[in-house]
Each structure stands twice: as structure tokens, then as C-alpha cells.
Amino acid sequence: MIVTPVRQPPLGEQLLGQLRALIVRGELAEGTHLVEGWMAERFGVSRGPVRDALKQLEIEGLVETRKRGVSVRGLTxxxxxxxxxxxxxxxxxxxxxxxxxxxxxxxxxxxxxxxxxxxxxxxxxxxxxxxxxxxxxxxxxxxxxxxxxxxxxxxxxxxxxxxxxxxxxxxxxxxxxxxxxxxxxxxxxxxxxxxxxxxxxxxxxxxxxxxxxxxxxxxx
Missing domain, CATH: 1.20.120.530 (GntR ligand-binding domain-like)
Incomplete structure (x- = not known):
């Protein structure tokens, strides 16, 4: 019998999904400063996936770029x-x-x-x-x-x-x-x-x- 391996989403997609859910649920509150290095360490990924996830979340309107970096905008x-x-x-x-x-x-x-x-x-x-x-x-x-x-x-x-x-x-x-x-x-x-x-x-x-x-x- 041939068993097809279960494909896991790339780390970037997994991170994006987690961050999106945390923001929608309010567990990442409005105004929270999202630092790439801290997030990479917390979620166990490199800075590349973090950067990509933040770009997509900004497109979706859930985060925004301010003078001091990226912050949670939330869902109003x-x-x-x-x-x-x-x-x-x-x-x-x-x-x-x-x-x-x-x-x-x-x-x-x-x-x-x-x-x-x-x-x-x-x-x-x-x-x-x-x-x-x-x-x-x-x-x-x-x-x-x-x-x-x-x-x-x-x-x-x-x-x-x-x-x-x-x-x-x-x-x-x-x-x-x-x-x-x-x-x-x-x-x-x-x-x-x-x-x-x-x-x-x-x-x-x-x-x-x-x-x-x-x-x-x-x-x-």
C-alpha cells in the first residue's frame, strides 16, 4: 500500500494563520508592537516568514506600519x-x-x-x-x-x-x-x-x- 505523506503548510503560512487568529480573537491587542526578532524567536522561525506574514496582515488591514515599526491595528x-x-x-x-x-x-x-x-x-x-x-x-x-x-x-x-x-x-x-x-x-x-x-x-x-x-x- 502506498501512503501519501500529509503535507504540512509552510512555516510562513502557519505563522500567518496563527497571527491572524490571535488578532481576530483579541489576544494580540490593538497597539501591540510586533518586533520581527522577538516574533521569530517566539514562534521558532526565521525573520523571513515573520516579515512575509506581517506584509500580508497589513494588506488585510490587521496591522499597520508606524514610525516605530509594525503594530496591531485589530479588527474594528x-x-x-x-x-x-x-x-x-x-x-x-x-x-x-x-x-x-x-x-x-x-x-x-x-x-x-x-x-x-x-x-x-x-x-x-x-x-x-x-x-x-x-x-x-x-x-x-x-x-x-x-x-x-x-x-x-x-x-x-x-x-x-x-x-x-x-x-x-x-x-x-x-x-x-x-x-x-x-x-x-x-x-x-x-x-x-x-x-x-x-x-x-x-x-x-x-x-x-x-x-x-x-x-x-x-x-x-
Whole structure:
């Protein structure tokens, strides 16, 4: 039997994911000065991956360069609203294109993601659930077959993954899986306006949960 080794993400990607999650959760507070040497030592990597991670986090708006170096900017309520506005615009276009291609669509990306979400909900596994949640939404871009639209969404997906990780904790995920199944059904109906309305409600709910989490954290 041939066993395929499990590929571990490069150290830079692992570091980027850790830093992103720490900032979104508020464990790296706004204003924290991020020194390359200290971070390299703490995370056991060279300065190169640290530098690359900080550049990407600055693109995502989570850190900023000041006179004394790079500092945590954090994730504000305005940031969340803006992120979901961008996501809504992208996904609205994707769903429109999905419906336009409905006659030839392969719905497997949506069906497979919902199946995994149900399994993860039953197993109380929020990490696997969150990945399947984003796989579901990525399915719209795959079915739409708009390469540039899909690549734009891919730029934002990691940050949304970090945000989902905090809102899916201590929550009954079975109804969320059903919400995705219902959204899939509406899109498959081929009626543009009901599909877009359902998508808007779906994303608004996700946005509201993240804003509520951040408000609770700020009040603590």
C-alpha cells in the first residue's frame, strides 16, 4: 500500500494563520508592537516568514506600519461591516452567474459541503464545520466558473475563516448547516431575486454575529 505523506503548510503560512487568529480573537491587542526578532524567536522561525506574514496582515488591514515599526491595528466594527459588504458584492455576482449557468451546473460542491457540515455539527467539531462552511460558499464561485471572481474571493477567505472560528464556538451548528442547505435550494430554484434575498439574509446574520462578538469582547 502506498501512503501519501500529509503535507504540512509552510512555516510562513502557519505563522500567518496563527497571527491572524490571535488578532481576530483579541489576544494580540490593538497597539501591540510586533518586533520581527522577538516574533521569530517566539514562534521558532526565521525573520523571513515573520516579515512575509506581517506584509500580508497589513494588506488585510490587521496591522499597520508606524514610525516605530509594525503594530496591531485589530479588527474594528467598521472593518467587519466593510468586509461583509465586499463579500456580499462578490457573492451576489457569483450567485447571479450560477443561476445563469444552472442548466449545466454541477451542484456537488454545495452538496458535499453541506454533508460535511452536518457531520461536523453532529460531532461538535467547529473547526471542520467552519472549513466546510467556506467550502460551501466557495462552491458558488466554482460553479460560476468566473476565474477572476474566484481569485478575488480567495484573497478574503482566510480572514473570514479566522472570523468564523470565533463565532462558531459554543453554538449549535446543526441549524446553521440547514440554513446552508436551504440557501442552496433557493439558488437552485433559478429565481434570481429570491436567491439574492436569501443570500443577503444569510450574510447579514453572519455579520451580526461577528459584530456582537466584537462588541462583547470590547466591553469585557
Amino acid at each position: 466594527d467598521t472593518d467587519i461591516v466593510e468586509l461583509y459588504a465586499v463579500r456580499g458584492a462578490l457573492e451576489t455576482l457569483a450567485v447571479r452567474e450560477v443561476i445563469a449557468r444552472a442548466a449545466e451546473a454541477d451542484w456537488a460542491p454545495l452538496d458535499d459541503a453541506v454533508a460535511v457540515m452536518r457531520e461536523a455539527a453532529a460531532a461538535a467539531d467547529p473547526v471542520r464545520f467552519g472549513a466546510a462552511d467556506l467550502d460551501f460558499h466557495s462552491g458558488f464561485y466554482a460553479i460560476a466558473a468566473n476565474r477572476r471572481l474566484a481569485s478575488t474571493w480567495a484573497l478574503h477567505r482566510p480572514l473570514f475563516a479566522a472570523m468564523l472560528a470565533v463565532t462558531n464556538t459554543d453554538r449549535d451548528l446543526a441549524p446553521v448547516a440547514q440554513d446552508h442547505a436551504d440557501l442552496s435550494a433557493v439558488v437552485r430554484s433559478g429565481e434570481v431575486e429570491p436567491a439574492l434575498a436569501a443570500l443577503a439574509v444569510h450574510l447579514d446574520g453572519s455579520c451580526s454575529r461577528m459584530r456582537a462578538f466584537m462588541a462583547t469582547r470590547s466591553a469585557a
